[in-house]
Amino acid sequence: MSSRLDQVEESATLRIADLTNELKKQGKDIISFSLGEPDFDTPKHIIDAAKKAMDSGKTHYAPSLGIPELRDAIAEKLRTENKIDVKGKDIIVTPGAKHAVFEACFGMLEEGDEAILLEPAWVSYDACIKMSGAKTVWVKSNEDGSIPEDLSSRITKKTKLIIINSPNNPSGTVLGAKDLKKVADIAVDNDLYVLSDEIYEKIIYGVKHISIGSMIPERTITINGFSKAYAMAGWRIGYITGPKEIFQKMVKVQQHTISSPTTFVQYGALEALRGPQDCVEEMRKQFEARREVVIKGFKDMGLHCPTPEGAFYAYPRVEGNSEIIAEKLLEAGVGLTPGSAFGPESNDHLRMSYASSMKDIETGLERMKKVFGGV
Numbered sequence: 001m002s003s004r005l006d007q008v009e010e011s012a013t014l015r016i017a018d019l020t021n022e023l024k025k026q027g028k029d030i031i032s033f034s035l036g037e038p039d040f041d042t043p044k045h046i047i048d049a050a051k052k053a054m055d056s057g058k059t060h061y062a063p064s065l066g067i068p069e070l071r072d073a074i075a076e077k078l079r080t081e082n083k084i085d086v087k088g089k090d091i092i093v094t095p096g097a098k099h100a101v102f103e104a105c106f107g108m109l110e111e112g113d114e115a116i117l118l119e120p121a122w123v124s125y126d127a128c129i130k131m132s133g134a135k136t137v138w139v140k141s142n143e144d145g146s147i148p149e150d151l152s153s154r155i156t157k158k159t160k161l162i163i164i165n166s167p168n169n170p171s172g173t174v175l176g177a178k179d180l181k182k183v184a185d186i187a188v189d190n191d192l193y194v195l196s197d198e199i200y201e202k203i204i205y206g207v208k209h210i211s212i213g214s215m216i217p218e219r220t221i222t223i224n225g226f227s228k229a230y231a232m233a234g235w236r237i238g239y240i241t242g243p244k245e246i247f248q249k250m251v252k253v254q255q256h257t258i259s260s261p262t263t264f265v266q267y268g269a270l271e272a273l274r275g276p277q278d279c280v281e282e283m284r285k286q287f288e289a290r291r292e293v294v295i296k297g298f299k300d301m302g303l304h305c306p307t308p309e310g311a312f313y314a315y316p317r318v319e320g321n322s323e324i325i326a327e328k329l330l331e332a333g334v335g336l337t338p339g340s341a342f343g344p345e346s347n348d349h350l351r352m353s354y355a356s357s358m359k360d361i362e363t364g365l366e367r368m369k370k371v372f373g374g375v
């Protein structure tokens with residue numbers, strides 16, 4: 001049995017979702033706020049494009065790195081929106097951003113390497129680092145999500161990679177130009193790579209998303225996907241671009257693990273990029289409205305909960321063990337993710353995904369008030 005996998009935790013977000021489903025099966029009324037998936041259906045024009053592709057025989061293997069039209073469209077998006085100077089040939093289309101993270105880690109890390117993970121962090125980075133045989137070095141972000149002063153002091157001869165995720169899951173914080181410059185300078189000074197997961201780029205409230213790949217392209221691996229911005233989580237489609245030496249390695253991982261991303265799904269993704277974009281803004285606005293209600297709700301409960309600038313999560317601080325509190329909340333009929341899932345020092349937080357209907361959010365907050373108190 002693989003000892004590498006012994007060190008990898010089962011996905012805590014999926015575990016709580018399973019527990020929630022189990023309780024639901026037993027007849028308990030539970031509203032789940034634990035999964036990071038938009039509740040909206042995929043916009044119709046995207047579905048139509050994929051249906052049309054299926055009907056016209058796009059059901060064979062695709063080129064391993066993705067259909068050329070989609071790779072070109074992604075490159076154009078990265079050039080115009082993110083100021084990353086790439087061409088279609090520099091893009092790998094992956095079955096979700098998650099697999100892209102795996103490809104990047106597996107492609108560049110090896111036994112003895114260290115990768116820096118800013119805490120709190122989405123659950124799968126640590127797993128991908130460990131599955132690649134490397135070690136995770138957790139560095140706690142400042143309370144406001146900014147880059148901590150001690151980041152450079154945590155770099156050793158073994159450090160190869162820093163992973164950043166802005167807007168952040170779970171905290172919703174967004175890294176501004178100053179913080180990104182700090183990371184970029186550290187990467188240059190220490191000859192490191194940066195993996196930038198930008199999957200929540202479009203779900204942002206009043207601040208600007210900046211790609212670190214526009215600052216240090218020769219050191220940045222940029223990952224993005226369609227699950228969040230276009231409500232396409234179940235389609236499993238994302239993408240990655242990065243420096244040539246890493247790209248070549250990731251190509252091998254892609255070819256020998258998935259062959260190619262699902263062919264007709266790629267036509268849906270192409271329509272997502274090339275078609276009308278108002279659906280993205282409509283969903284973003286709804287997330288923003290829900291954010292207001294959720295943040296006010298937590299404040300009314302007396303919890304410290306900074307207003308997130310992006311993504312669709314609220315990340316209140318709680319007193320006590322987040323896993324025990326999450327269980328209490330389940331008994332009260334709401335499923336939240338314990339902060340312990342997001343790093344060794346995050347057990348004093350809970351994550352609530354507000355990618356749920358306003359009605360469920362309002363009912364959920366009422367139920368939480370019974371646990372936390374408040375007006």
Ligand SMILES: Cc1ncc(COP(=O)(O)O)c(C=O)c1O
Nearest residue numbers: 036096097098122169225227238
């Ligand atoms: C930060 C982050 N990156 C990547 C992913 C995975 O995205 P995908 O559905 O494209 O695999 C998620 C999903 O929750 C996420 O929160």
